[in-house]
Each structure stands twice: as C-alpha cells, then as structure tokens.
Amino acid sequence: MSTTSEASDIQPDGPPVHPDEGMPSAERPAVSNELVTGSLLDYSKAFAKRARSGESGTLPVLVGLVIIVIIFQTQNGKFLSHGNLVNLIDQAGIFVTLGMAEVFVLLLGEIDLSVGYVAGVGAVVTAELAAPPHNVNWFLSCLAGLGVCAVIGAVQGLLITRLKLPSFVVTLGGLLGFEGVLLYLIQQDKHATGGVISVTIPSVLNDIVNGSLSVAAGWIGLIAVVVVFGVYSLLQNQRRRSSGLVTPPLSLVVLKILVVAVAGVVLLLICNANRGSALVKLQGVPWIVPLLLAVLTVYSVLLGRMKFGRYLYAIGGNAEAARRAGVSLNNIRLFAFVLCSFTAGLGGIVYLSTQDSISSGIDGGNYVLYAVAAAVIGGTSLFGGRGKIVHALLGGVIIAAIYNGMGLLGLSAAAQFMVTALVLIAAVTVDAVSRRGRTA
Amino acid sequence: MAADTGAGARSSDRAPVTTSTAADPAGTPLLRLSKVGKSFGPVQALTDIDLDIYPGEVVALVGDNGAGKSTLIKTISGIWAPDAGQEFWEGRPVTIRHPRDSAALGIATMYQDLALSDNLDIVQNMFLGRELMRGPLLDETSMELAARKTLADLSVTTVRSIRQPVGSLSGGQRQAVAVARAVLEKAKLVIMDEPTAALGVSQTAMVLNLVTSLKQQGVAVLLISHNLNDVFAVADRITALYLGRVAGTVRVADTDTQQAVQLITTGALAPVSHPSA
Numbered sequence: 001m002s003t004t005s006e007a008s009d010i011q012p013d014g015p016p017v018h019p020d021e022g023m024p025s026a027e028r029p030a031v032s033n034e035l036v037t038g039s040l041l042d043y044s045k046a047f048a049k050r051a052r053s054g055e056s057g058t059l060p061v062l063v064g065l066v067i068i069v070i071i072f073q074t075q076n077g078k079f080l081s082h083g084n085l086v087n088l089i090d091q092a093g094i095f096v097t098l099g100m101a102e103v104f105v106l107l108l109g110e111i112d113l114s115v116g117y118v119a120g121v122g123a124v125v126t127a128e129l130a131a132p133p134h135n136v137n138w139f140l141s142c143l144a145g146l147g148v149c150a151v152i153g154a155v156q157g158l159l160i161t162r163l164k165l166p167s168f169v170v171t172l173g174g175l176l177g178f179e180g181v182l183l184y185l186i187q188q189d190k191h192a193t194g195g196v197i198s199v200t201i202p203s204v205l206n207d208i209v210n211g212s213l214s215v216a217a218g219w220i221g222l223i224a225v226v227v228v229f230g231v232y233s234l235l236q237n238q239r240r241r242s243s244g245l246v247t248p249p250l251s252l253v254v255l256k257i258l259v260v261a262v263a264g265v266v267l268l269l270i271c272n273a274n275r276g277s278a279l280v281k282l283q284g285v286p287w288i289v290p291l292l293l294a295v296l297t298v299y300s301v302l303l304g305r306m307k308f309g310r311y312l313y314a315i316g317g318n319a320e321a322a323r324r325a326g327v328s329l330n331n332i333r334l335f336a337f338v339l340c341s342f343t344a345g346l347g348g349i350v351y352l353s354t355q356d357s358i359s360s361g362i363d364g365g366n367y368v369l370y371a372v373a374a375a376v377i378g379g380t381s382l383f384g385g386r387g388k389i390v391h392a393l394l395g396g397v398i399i400a401a402i403y404n405g406m407g408l409l410g411l412s413a414a415a416q417f418m419v420t421a422l423v424l425i426a427a428v429t430v431d432a433v434s435r436r437g438r439t440a
Numbered sequence: 441m442a443a444d445t446g447a448g449a450r451s452s453d454r455a456p457v458t459t460s461t462a463a464d465p466a467g468t469p470l471l472r473l474s475k476v477g478k479s480f481g482p483v484q485a486l487t488d489i490d491l492d493i494y495p496g497e498v499v500a501l502v503g504d505n506g507a508g509k510s511t512l513i514k515t516i517s518g519i520w521a522p523d524a525g526q527e528f529w530e531g532r533p534v535t536i537r538h539p540r541d542s543a544a545l546g547i548a549t550m551y552q553d554l555a556l557s558d559n560l561d562i563v564q565n566m567f568l569g570r571e572l573m574r575g576p577l578l579d580e581t582s583m584e585l586a587a588r589k590t591l592a593d594l595s596v597t598t599v600r601s602i603r604q605p606v607g608s609l610s611g612g613q614r615q616a617v618a619v620a621r622a623v624l625e626k627a628k629l630v631i632m633d634e635p636t637a638a639l640g641v642s643q644t645a646m647v648l649n650l651v652t653s654l655k656q657q658g659v660a661v662l663l664i665s666h667n668l669n670d671v672f673a674v675a676d677r678i679t680a681l682y683l684g685r686v687a688g689t690v691r692v693a694d695t696d697t698q699q700a701v702q703l704i705t706t707g708a709l710a711p712v713s714h715p716s717a
Contacts, residue, residue: 325569
C-alpha cells in the first residue's frame, strides 16, 4: 500500500477543486463557513446556501422580530409610534442586560438562575448608598453595587469550580437566598417607606433610562460611532488583504458600514421626534442606548478578540481538549460566573433607574427566565460553546416587543407569560434540533 | 532531572533483548529507553523495555492486546513515571513524571479522541492554549497565516477553509489538524495512538501521508497500530511488544508481514527460511 500523492499546495483562493476524498457527501458540510472567493454576489449566494443549511446566524431572529412587529402593528397602530418605540427600548434594557449576563455562563454549558435577585441586591446596595441619609455620589454607589454583585459571583463560582457543585443547584440556592438578602436589607432600612427605596433625588441614576441625550449630542454620537466602526472595519479588511488571506470584498464592508449608519439614523429619527406634548417637549436618545451599546462592544471584544473569550468557547465545546491545551478551566469558569453576576448588577442599576426605586416587589424569578429566554431566543445555545453577546440584545428586544405589544393590546399577565413561554420553547427547540443536525 | 551518568557510557553495551537486533541508524537517539519497567501492584506491566527513536524516524509499536503498548506510551508521555530503568532525551538522562514534562521536551501525544473543540475553527484549535497576541487582542491574521503554512507543509489539501469549525471535518482531516497542532508546538517526537483505527481507506491514506510529511520535516513518530499494512507503508522500524517485554525490533526493509505477525503472536522469531536481500 502506498501513500497517495496529491497536489501539494493548499488553495489560498478560488473554489475548492476536488471533492473531499471519497466521503459520503452527507457527512460533509454543505458549504464552508468562510468564503473562498471574492465578489459580493458570491458572498450573497453563499449566505443563501448557509441560511438553507441552518447556519444562518442572526437572520431568523431578525425575521422573527419583523413578524412580531407586523402582528402588533396590525392589531394596534400605536405600536410603531415614536413614543412607544422609545418606551420599548427602555423596557428592553433590563432583559438585554440580564441576557448578556447569562450568555457568559451559557457558553460554558452552565446556567445561572440567581441573576434576577443578584440584580436586586445590587440595586438595593446602590440605592441604599445613593439615597438619603447616606447621599453617596451616584458613581461610587454604582461601583459598590457592582462590586457586591461581583463578590456574589465569585462565591457562587468558587462553589461551582472548586467543590464541583452543579451550577444549577448553587444558583438555585442563590435565587432563593438572595431574595432573602434583598428582603432583609430593605427591612433594615428605616428610611425605606413601605419597603421602597426611592432614588429620584440623585438624578443621574434616574436618568439612565428616563433621561435623554440632547438632539445634537445624539447626532454627534452617531457620527462618531459610524466613523470609528467604518475606519476599524476598513483597516481590518486592509490588514487581511495585505497579508494575502481570504478577504471579504470591499463592497461588503462598505455595505455593512452603510447598514450601521442607516440603522443609526432611523433610531435617531425615532428618538429625536417629540414624544411629549406640544407644551412639554420630550425628545432625544435615552441614555440606556449608548450605555448598552458600550457594554455590548466591550463584551463582544472580550468574547471574540481576547484569550478569555476563546477559552470560554473552547471549554464549552470540549472541556477536556481545553484542559489538555493548558487552559486553566477553573479560573476561566470562575471569571465567567463573576462576569455574569457583575453584569446582573448592571441590570439591577438599569432596573433601579427604570423604576426610580427598588422594592421588595422585584420579581427576580421572572427576570431569570426572561434573561435565559433572551439569550436563547437570540441564538445562544443552552448546551455550551455557541453564542454571542449580541444574541442577548436581539432576544431582549424580542421579549420586550412581546411584553410591550401585549400590554398595548390590553392582554393579561396570564397571556403574556404563556406567549413568552411558547417563544422560549420554540427557541430551545430550534437550538436542540440544529445541534442534532450538526453532530449527525 | 535525575543525577545519573551520561548516555555515552552506556550506548555501546546495550544488550539485545531478543535474537533480532536491528541495525540502528547512526547518531544520538532522540529518545532512548533503557531497561524501563512499570508495575501496578503485583502486575508487572512493562519489563526491561529498550527502545531508541531517532530524529525523523518512524517507529511502529506493535503488539497484541495487553502487550503493554498503551502503558508504554503513557510512560513516555508522562501520564505516570516508570519505576525502573532510565529515559534519555537527546543523550541526556531525563525524568518524565507529568504530561508537562514530556511537552516541555517536545513530545506531543495524540490520543484517539484527538481532543479538539468542535465549535472552534481549524486555526483556533491549532493555536488553542498558545494564541498569538497583538497587545491584549488575539492576532487572528498571524495565526491564520501560520496555520495555512503549517497545513500546506503537511500537504493537507482537502480542507476547504481553515475557518470552518472542526466539527464539520472528516476523521482524517481532524487527524491533520491534530498533527498540525503538534508541528506548531515544534514537537520533535509525535506519538500517535491508533490514528487510523476508525478511518476508511482514503482517510487512512491521508493520515499515512501526514506521518510521511512529519518524517520529512525531521520529526520522529512513534506509531501505535494494529494494522500491519499501515505499519509497513510508513514505518522505518518495528518494535513488537509481547507480554510487557520487547519481543524484537526489526527494520521494515529486512522483514515481511509474516515475520511481524510471528513476533506479535509468539514473541519470538523463527529462523527465516529464505533470507531476503
């Protein structure tokens, strides 16, 4: 038996010439995930193929969102009004933030059921410090709240990584325990009237969701974002091209930049329209939008461009392989749980701002379900190894749209729960079925 | 590292274990095992193992089930330490007690499950744990270039895109990724445990090509295989284990399948009826 000799150079460009050596075609991917050829037309063709074979990325989520919007708009013409859309953005803030928290642990194939009440504890700590009688600076109050949440994450993470306890059980304990902590803290506060700590006075906390940028600041911000994104994308493309690597066509990069710019302009036009009355003008982009975009960017870089993110995916995909490659499983897992709880703390501050207050009435149990639902609906796998931060944004907006639209239609909480549950189950089904398709 | 006499003093007086002594290539062996033994409680799994592997040489380790092949490669790769004998690396006595030790020397062990992350792409798998950085960020461009070059050097041509997830690859292609990983680590000795066991004919040919490519790059390969066709296709020498001992080491050029089978099944060589040239 002799070894076969084939063409000895790898094809850097151009479509693959020979089919894979004699494998049944069913075993092979329908199309490679990265494009080998150059033109925009080839890219769109390959994208269509990929969509058909179930590797369509965020497209089905966007289609789902459009369908939901169409349904609600036909039922109630106010759904797409300026005022309601801004309201929807405000409502989505908490779902998106908690969903981003959940993505870190879902990537490991773990789950954190405590995010709702960890957010609550973070909000209470922040509110306690910022409200009278302490009147601590809002920024320091937020830092303290986030710090407490990070410590909570470290404790849960240590139990999970060092004692090898299942994350489901540890964080289930957290779900119950931190509701207790929340109740205790509020009971201890003599200034909390009727179990409510109000933060209307430190106006910055209030303004995160309820305040807006000025119209001019909105436009300046948008221009800055588009320029930075554009320059970065073009430089990135240029670097790959000059290194002789397979590079997406320049037209695709320009198209992406244009899409970002147009989306930004539409968002700004919606937010900058007067949504108040003729007497009291209310306009501008809510602060929550740049805040969420900043967090989204930082986390996306962390997951996509840094070692921590790479190891998180590696552990979620094959923990044994990561261990043999020298990855410190325990440290990466621990940091993921710390980040999850820290981000839950951000969610708590968003909640605090939305409500102007924190009370024992926060429904942390529901928020956990919405957080997991947001991540999974957006496309993050419950089985680990697959997902992106942006999925939480997409899923969070979908949940907010359902929540908001059903509220507009005057449907009861009962109906809202049932519909959200159905959407969640549908998303998990898609995840599980596509996973089976991949391994088969 | 153990305080021991140098390798030079012993290299000449090595007693052959069996009647068959293969003429060893010249020079200092990359890895030399001398009288290595390993026991688990009362069970003596390995006894007096002598084995030399030279740079750029493919040595096939054959033997029946229970002959001690797995125990031996686990000893070399540091899953456990031997309890008798001495190991030499490039002439220096060394003690390998941990997989870290063998990796530091330049030994890469590829087990059958290959340990790849299906959700990561080829480049990401090849560089997992030793990513190239550009400041705080991953240097994807340099990694992709290096990965492409390494695969091209190994004559791996069937991969459509090095940015496709490893989960979508065939068995032979997965082997290629694992081998390329070892090459990137600058491994001097690659231990492959039954690399063709689960593969079809064409995939097997692809893996054997990889072994040949490694050899051409000066990397030594210790190939564990049950398939004598594969062994005769790529190996330079064959070492047969029998009940935890070296039954014999023969040069592939001087032997045939029948002799090899005899070594494996009986632990000894019968007189050759018609000596080959």
